[in-house]
Amino acid sequence: MINLKNIPVSKEDLDLYEVEHNFQSWSYQPAQSPLRVVSAKGVRFTTEDGRERLDFSSCFVSHNIGHQDSRVVEAIADQAKTLCSFAPSFSTKPRALLAKMLAEVTPGDLSRSFISLGGTEANEAAVKICHQYTDRRKMLARYRTYHGGTATSMSLSAGDPRNWAQVLGGTELISVPQPYCYRCMFGQKYPECNLQCVKYIDEVIELEGGGDKVAGIICEPVTGANGIIVPPPEYFPELREICDRWGILLIADEVMSGFGRTGKWFAVDHWNVVPDIMTMAKGLSGAYAPLGATIVRKHIGDRFKEQFFSHGATYAGHALACSAAVAVIPIYQEDNLIENSEKMGNYLLEKAVELQDKHASVGEVRGLGLFVGLELVKNKKTREPIISLNAKIKPGMNPKLEVAKKLGELGMMAMAANPSNVIAMAPPLIVTKDEIDEGIGIMDQALEVADAYAEN
Numbered sequence: 001m002i003n004l005k006n007i008p009v010s011k012e013d014l015d016l017y018e019v020e021h022n023f024q025s026w027s028y029q030p031a032q033s034p035l036r037v038v039s040a041k042g043v044r045f046t047t048e049d050g051r052e053r054l055d056f057s058s059c060f061v062s063h064n065i066g067h068q069d070s071r072v073v074e075a076i077a078d079q080a081k082t083l084c085s086f087a088p089s090f091s092t093k094p095r096a097l098l099a100k101m102l103a104e105v106t107p108g109d110l111s112r113s114f115i116s117l118g119g120t121e122a123n124e125a126a127v128k129i130c131h132q133y134t135d136r137r138k139m140l141a142r143y144r145t146y147h148g149g150t151a152t153s154m155s156l157s158a159g160d161p162r163n164w165a166q167v168l169g170g171t172e173l174i175s176v177p178q179p180y181c182y183r184c185m186f187g188q189k190y191p192e193c194n195l196q197c198v199k200y201i202d203e204v205i206e207l208e209g210g211g212d213k214v215a216g217i218i219c220e221p222v223t224g225a226n227g228i229i230v231p232p233p234e235y236f237p238e239l240r241e242i243c244d245r246w247g248i249l250l251i252a253d254e255v256m257s258g259f260g261r262t263g264k265w266f267a268v269d270h271w272n273v274v275p276d277i278m279t280m281a282k283g284l285s286g287a288y289a290p291l292g293a294t295i296v297r298k299h300i301g302d303r304f305k306e307q308f309f310s311h312g313a314t315y316a317g318h319a320l321a322c323s324a325a326v327a328v329i330p331i332y333q334e335d336n337l338i339e340n341s342e343k344m345g346n347y348l349l350e351k352a353v354e355l356q357d358k359h360a361s362v363g364e365v366r367g368l369g370l371f372v373g374l375e376l377v378k379n380k381k382t383r384e385p386i387i388s389l390n391a392k393i394k395p396g397m398n399p400k401l402e403v404a405k406k407l408g409e410l411g412m413m414a415m416a417a418n419p420s421n422v423i424a425m426a427p428p429l430i431v432t433k434d435e436i437d438e439g440i441g442i443m444d445q446a447l448e449v450a451d452a453y454a455e456n
Contacts, residue, residue: 011048014036015033015036016033018033019031019032019033026162035047035048035049035408036048039068040055041066041067041068042066042067042068043055043056043067043427043428043430043431043435044067045067051411052411053408053411053413054411054412054413054435054439054442055412055427055428056412056413056425056426056427056442056443057413057414057415057424057425057426057427058427059287059413060282060415061224061256061261061282061371061415061426062282062283062286062287063286064260064261064282064283064286064332064337064428064429065283065286065328065331065332065337065428065429065430066428066430067428069286069288069328069331071327071331072286072324072328072331073288075324075326076289076320076323076327079320079323080320083319084319084320085318085319085320088313088315088316088317092322093319094320094322094323094325094326095115095317097322097326098113098115098293098317098322098326098329099112099113099115101325101326101329102280102293102295103295105265105329106265106266106278107265107266107269107272107273107274108274108297109274109298109299110274110295110297110298111295111296111301112298112300112301112302113293113294113295113296114293114294114311114316115291115292115293115316115317115318115322116291116292116294116313116315116316117291117292117313118148118281118290118292119147119253119255119256119279119280119282119292120147120148120149120150120154120292121148121150121292121313122148122255122279122280122281122292122293122294123147123148123153123156123218123251123253123255123279123294124148124150124152124153124170125294126218126251126279126294127152127153127156127170127171127216127218127251128310128311129277129309129311130216130251130277131171132304132307132309132310133249134248134249136212136213136214136215136248137171137172137213138171138172138174138208138209138213138214139156139171139173139174139214139215139216139217139218140174140175140176140201140205140216140217140218141156141158141173141174141175141176141217141218141219142158142159142177142178142219142223143158143175143176143177143178143185144158144159144178144180144223144226144229144420145158145178145219145220145223145226146162146220146224146225146226146419147220147253147255148255149162151166151169151170152170152171155168155169155170155171158173158175159175159389160225160226160419161389161390161392161393161419162392162393162419171215174204174208174214176197176200176201176204176217177197177200178197178223178227179195179197179231179232180197180227180229182364182366182375183383185197186200190232191232195234198235198238198239201239202242205242205246205248211246211247214246214248215248215249216243216248216249216251216276216277217239217243217248217249217250217251218251218253219236219239219250219251219252219253220252220253220255220256220257221236221252221253221254221257221262221266221268222262222267222368222371224256224257224371225256225418225420226418226419226420226422227373227375227420227421227422228366228367228371228372228422228424229366230367230368233271235271236268236271236273237271237273240273240274240275249277249300250273250275250276250277251275251276251277251278251279252267252268252277252278252279253279254266254267254268254278254279255279255280255281255282255292256282257371258280258284259280259282259284259329260283260332260337260341260369260429261341261369261370261371261426261429262341262345262369262371263339263341263342263345263368263369263370264338264342264369265332265338266278266280267368270368276296276297276300277294277295277296277297277300278294278295279292279293279295280292280293280295281293283328284325284329285321286324288324288327288328289320289324290321291318291321291322332429335430337429337430338429340429340430340431341369341429342369344429344431344436345368345370345372347436348370348372348425348436349365349367351436351440352365352367352372352374352425353365354440355444355447358444359444359447359450359454360380360451360454360455360456361377361378361386361399361447361450361453361454362375362376362447362450363375363376363377363380363383367425370426370427370428370429370431371424371426372424372425372426373422373423373424373425374422374423374443375420375421375422376399376400376403376422376423376450376454377454378453378454378455379454379455380454385421386399386421386450386453386454387399387421389419392417392418392419399450399452399453400416400417400423400450401416401417402449402450403416403423403446403447403449403450404416404417404423406445406448406449407443407446410445410446411442412439412442412446414443423443425439425443427439
């Protein structure tokens with residue numbers, strides 16, 4: 001064994017360690033190290049080659065307040081000097097404060113939280129709570145969705161090719177369609193469709209045993225990695241009514257869409273819907289520390305005063321991570337970031353539509369707040385996708401990855417390696433009009449790569 005305090009740290013050494021000793025997420029393991037980030041500030045980050053680049057995706061739609069906000073850094077440092085963590089059977093000030101904050105900013109009577117370390121953990125907890133509260137095992141989840149990389153969350157991520165390697169478990173899964181109007185599974189057109197996708201869910205619940213057998217349904221209010229799919233305005237109110245009628249729980253996965261991303265505190269706020277359970281992560285701590293949370297309505301939380309809560313984790317309510325969120329959440333309010341998300345989101349969508357008009361490869365533009373997607377196609381009339389569904393898990397390059405590569409060469413990161421045909425633009429909520437113009441200009445150049453694969 002080498003001297004662990006004197007491991008070589010030259011660029012060549014670090015590159016070797018990345019290639020030989022580290023698993024890269026959701027990929028064939030590369031022969032070369034990825035770019036190494038050395039610093040970040042605001043909407044920009046700097047790589048080891050000294051080049052400053054524009055972060056036009058908030059990393060993975062997580063760094064909502066931007067990078068290295070001194071207020072959050074100082075709060076974490078102050079907490080670290082006092083208490084980094086302790087056994088979750090004890091209370092800490094950051095955990096108690098965060099639980100109260102979440103009860104204040106979430107809609108309706110959502111009021112009791114289980115605080116974990118990320119989005120997939122939050123969704124695992126949500127499903128367990130759903131099972132335990134209803135004493136039922138069947139869960140509905142929608143195709144073209146992603147709920148996380150752990151067993152139950154990945155099982156629920158139906159229609160995402162990353163799910164195909166997963167041995168299904170943790171729940172009895174039933175898959176239903178998305179409200180994906182651009183590619184309606186029923187071959188209909190909104191609004192003449194009369195929301196057939198919702199009526200289908202109602203029938204599936206009945207066929208699967210109704211309220212006697214079905215525990216709940218989990219949905220991303222605005223679908224993230226699988227396409228930035230924004231539902232029609234009637235969708236969630238009707239789904240809420242269906243859940244109430246059958247007595248099943250509605251879980252809103254706000255891991256990506258929460259904390260101002262769509263121009264409201266949470267995406268469900270656009271439709272005045274209160275879910276029974278809401279999950280969150282990413283913007284919860286602004287990614288300054290790993291953190292997730294699962295919050296439930298009061299009557300669900302109160303049940304577990306009398307019924308054993310069969311879930312937990314060593315790092316539940318981690319003090320250092322909670323201190324980050326306690327610093328981050330007021331910033332959304334104090335800096336008017338949610339209002340800025342709405343205003344700049346409208347501008348980003350407007351500029352993105354201009355790209356659609358200009359590029360043969362852009363079939364549709366859609367979004368809500370600072371969460372805008374460009375769907376790439378081979379042919380605008382036929383809507384043939386520019387890549388196949390399984391392109392994400394195939395070796396080698398594809399047209400969308402070529403766009404991502406070009407973006408990198410031009411000095412910008414956007415979410416272009418996700419499973420769908422959509423490139424997501426989701427800059428931090430602090431973004432300015434000038435920075436959006438810069439990002440759109442870079443995207444305009446990069447899309448020329450995709451146009452080479454499209455039919456004019």
